[in-house]
Amino acid sequence: MSILLALAAALAPVATAPAAADFDNGAQTLSPDHETCWIPFEFTPGNQIRFVMALEGNPVSAILDTGVSYSVLAKRYAEAQHLRVRGDAKADVIGGSVPVGWIPTRMLAIGGLRREGGRLVVADLPAAATGSATAVDLLVGRDLTAGYALDIDYAGRRFRFLRSGRTPFAGTSSPLSIAPERLVYVSSVVLSGAELRPMVVDTGDGSAITLSKAGWNTAQMSSRATTTTVSFGLAGPVVSEVAIVPQLVVGKTIAKNVEVRVEPSGGFSDKIGVAGRIGSGFLQNYRVLLDPTAGQMLLSPGPGADKPPLRSTSGLLLGIARDRLKVLHVMRGGPAAAAGWRDGDLICRVDGQAITPAYATSPLARWTAGAPGRIVALTLCDGTQRRLTLANFY
Structure with missing residues (x-):
């Protein structure tokens, strides 16, 4: 996971569906072998749980999001599948409110959990909601998860659904x-x-x-x-x-x-x-139930529980846009602010190394939280050369 983007991202849409009292959650069941049905996941650059599940028998990318009241399907996906979106309402989210609709569904499957019938909220899910250039198809929210115990093994990058009341680890x-x-x-x-x-x-x-x-x-x-x-x-x-x-x-x-x-x-x-x-x-510093x-909520410390948090020493919060880094925010009082950096600046090289699609998980991405005193050579995409001296500032 990119240290740079983990520092940058706090991406938490929290939505309330229209006509909540009448919203159809369908019929949910756990398979007999649900305890062995671990769902592997990866971290998005925005520090979220991204995994693959099935919608109407087709694989879709999803984020596990207990801060969402009703699971949300990307409008882009609904349009690509020629699904008729019904309703016209608003949902409260970080940054304001957004228009939402809904679609009926026949079958959802996540590990040992199955849902027949029910609905999904439909809204725009921009790539920025994961901190990367890749958008997801679905946010899996409270309507699908709250009836069960949700066992999240962050260190093992896997999670599963258990029957409520089950306690699989001490914490x-x-x-x-x-x-x-x-x-x-x-x-x-x-x-x-x-x-x-x-x-x-x-x-x-x-x-x-x-x-x-x-x-x-x-x-x-x-x-x-x-x-x-x-x-x-x-x-x-x-x-x-x-x-x-x-x-x-x-x-x-x-x-x-x-x-x-x-x-x-x-x-x-x-x-x-x-x-x-x-x-x-x-x-993510714990195993969580x-x-x-x-x-x-049960918390069992993981290997990173006592480690101090990463702090930016550059004062730049960045996003990845294919072959370049875009300055999303210049932190107050940091080295970048003192050096005159601005939101929207584009970086194409760091210490002479080109930005590639693999940047987010590469050692190169660690420079934004590097050792104080280090001087980083940055090449903007217009060819301008800049040097930034890293420092502690908060």
């Missing part, structure tokens, strides 16, 4: 439920002695912890050094503050040196009435 427990109005997974956190709730448990959010401005103020953390970052939801980008806090508690789990993003006042968390989100940037029916 520390946190409360977990489904919010009655927003219909997403919710828990709580404690920061600087302040309990903040409800917190959406959002596997589709690539960041670690995101808080509303009010939640951050409640925890009295305003003296912490911060910079700025950018998040991308279905309705576009949102600039927020970011800081590293020394300790954060989730249930009985004590996490050290956690990256926290702080939304502006009136931001998405305020709009939907939550304190913030617990994203995959935090969850999400079982809202049993009322618990």
Whole structure:
């Protein structure tokens, strides 16, 4: 996974379907061998769980997104398959709201889980929602997952569905439920002695912890050094503050040196009435069991649980556009800001090496969080040469 894009991405569309009370979830069943039906996944550059499942017997790419109330099919896919999209409504997402419709379905299959009948919400799913140039076909949300225990083995890059009440590993427990109005997974956190709730448990959010401005103020953390970052939801980008806090508690789990993003006042968390989100940037440090029916989230530390978070030393947050890097955001107070970099600048070479489709998973991508004092030679796509000296700044 690209260090550069893991720092850049916090991509968590949270949608509420139209006519929620009447929305048809179909009939779901688990196969007799469901416990052995692990679903392999890869991380997107935006730090999300991407896997392959079946829709009407055809393979589709999907993201596991417990922050979505109703699973969302890409409008692009529906049009390519000549599916009739019905309805005309709006859904709340990060960055604003988007138009949505729906389609009926006959069969969905994910590992040992099958659903016959039901509906999918249809909306635009831009590639930016995964932090890469490749869009996905489907967001798998609460309507498909919440009736079961969801066992996510982040270290093994696999997940599976279990019957609720099953506890396949030992760990520390946190409360977990489904919010009655927003219909997403919710828990709580404690920061600087302040309990903040409800917190959406959002596997589709690539960041670690995101808080509303009010939640951050409640925890009295305003003296912490911060910079700025950018998040991308279905309705576009949102600039927020970011800081590293020394300790954060989730249930009985004590996490050290956690990256926290702080939304502006009136931001998405305020709009939907939550304190913030617990994203995959935090969850991926653990093996995770999400079982809202049993009322618990179980966390077992993985090999990276005690490692300090990566910090940008460049002050550039970048996206990949085929053979080039595009500056998505210049972080406040960083080396790039001091050197006059601007959003939209395009980089074609780093230390003389060309950007290729394999860049995101290559060692070359680590330069944005490199050792302070290192000087990186960057070639813009117009041929301009620049040098950037890396430094700690937050």
